[in-house]
Amino acid sequence: MKQFISLTKMLLCILVGIVGCTKTEELPVLSQSRILSFKVPTADGEIIGAVDESDKTISLYLPFYYQFSVIDPEIKLSDGASLLEESIPVDVLADGTVYTVVGADHSRTSYTLTIHLQQVSPLVITEPSTADQTALWTIGDNRISIRGNFHTTDPTLIKASLVDKNGQDYPFLANTGSGPAGVAPAIGADGKKIYAYGSLQIPQELSPGLYQIKVSHLALSATTTYPVQLVWGRPTSFVYTPVTIKTGETFTLESSSTAIHDVREAYFTIDGAKKMLEILSQDTKKVVIRVPDDTPMGTHIPSIVCGEFEPSSPGWWGITITK
Template sequence: MKNKLTQLLCLILTVATLTACKKTVGLDPLPANKITEFKVVVSDGNIFGAIDETDKTITLYLPYYYELDVIEPVIKLSTGAKLSETLAPVEVLDTKKTYTVIAANQSTSTYTLIIKLNQVAPLVITELSTGTTTSNMSIGGADIALQGNFNVSDIKKIKAYLVDANNKEYEFLASPSFGAPGITVSMIGSSKIYTYGRLMAPQTLEPGTYKIRVKVQALTAEMKYPVNVVYGRPGINYGPVTVKQGETFKVVSSTTVFNDFREFYIMVNGQKTLLPIVSYTRTEAVIRVPDSVPPGAYTPTASFGTWPLSTLNWAVTVTAK
């Protein structure tokens, strides 16, 4: 009898336990304010961003060979959700881009976009100077070339600077004498070397010692050894002029600048005749023709400091008052 009672109690306990197990606990609904997919369409397919729900980040790895300046994301959201902004292209160097998702119930979630450019690193540039010899670079000097492992063919992705002692950057400019800057590629041994050429040092530089810094998208490199920026031999643009006796005209330089401008003269009947320099800046000089100069066409000569004389290949044509 005792055994039967024990069995009955066990049966009742088992039934009670099974009944209790059938009860369910309500789960929180999944958030409806999520980015579920982030991708960028490229020439040979898609690149997907890695979405981290813990940190609320989207990390996108872009291979350098696509040479993208901007991306145009394609984004999928939770059902019924929307972005707080209009989807637009994003610059690949943008470090502050965020996306806010608004769910149907008005709850929000904000993601930070992290773009990582898979560039060939480190960026290495060829030195112009050495530990014992410092290279000179003229203020306004043109046809400057820099070399390195830039791995880009698009000049918009590369920038080069002269950097002074206060870390102020002066960007190299396009050379008006040699055309727009360009990038060429050559093999030196087993290495592929990129040359960024046809550059000009700004005419506004002050003489002194400068570092050279190059930026290729997210990478930056500096030459170990600096260069000396100096006044070079001034140049005068091709500029034939016609001017009346007693009047003035201008000569200009779009490259190496005027410095220590001493004389501007012509030969009249075999005699050196000065045309007075009324005033001059680095890039422009005002010259006066004396009343006594006879009408005619003359080839002028300019004298700057201790540089060799510059005999110009154009004429100053003097006419009567």
């Protein structure tokens, strides 16, 4: 017991010695050009980046559900320090953004940012075609919808394109005559959430043939195993441009969806009979038509015939012919 008490007394002495020690040990001087904190504000708080002083890096783990395409960090620096260049929003796919801090003592320290996107992997898209059946898509169609596990409702974060046999990429148009593309979530037959990226348009300039579909969402991308086949179709939707012209002048019919091709005839239907018009030029978007001098006055609805398809017409608006 005596031994134990002695031991306790000795420990107490050591403790008093430690607490009572007044000697100041000089620690290495801290850099005055440090990043003290790196935070990204969000709707529900903030995401904190890990600043590593040993290798001068900043690691930021960014969950997919924030749907950020850029981050706009709030950076806390040492007293009196400033950034060499103004902090601007950083693309989440950008790698190696460098922040150089200039301290009050004019020292400089550079930190490299790495953004780790936390996405649900892999990206899987629903195949329109199978090994046995190739889907036929009409060139210019603006009602294309691509389904996949995108885990976002922000259409600006998704990129989709058609890829031809040479590997050439042709992006779908995401802002068409039927409005901007959108993403609609739904529960699939298997009970899993699936997202339809819709209102996309196949570029009217493309040629018929086989194309793979390639989709990317931030850092993930996927390509279909089986291609779709692009084919010509019958234009059914025209840009609203009623005009008033004189005989001998021209007007233009422009398709807002299905590509125009091989226009063989253009005519007005007047009193149940065809009044043939002169086709001056055509491309996949529009056809320029001249009205013959002997065309009766009045408002006539134009029609065109593309290839072997039935006639196409705006249907309810026409071209007004005056003297």
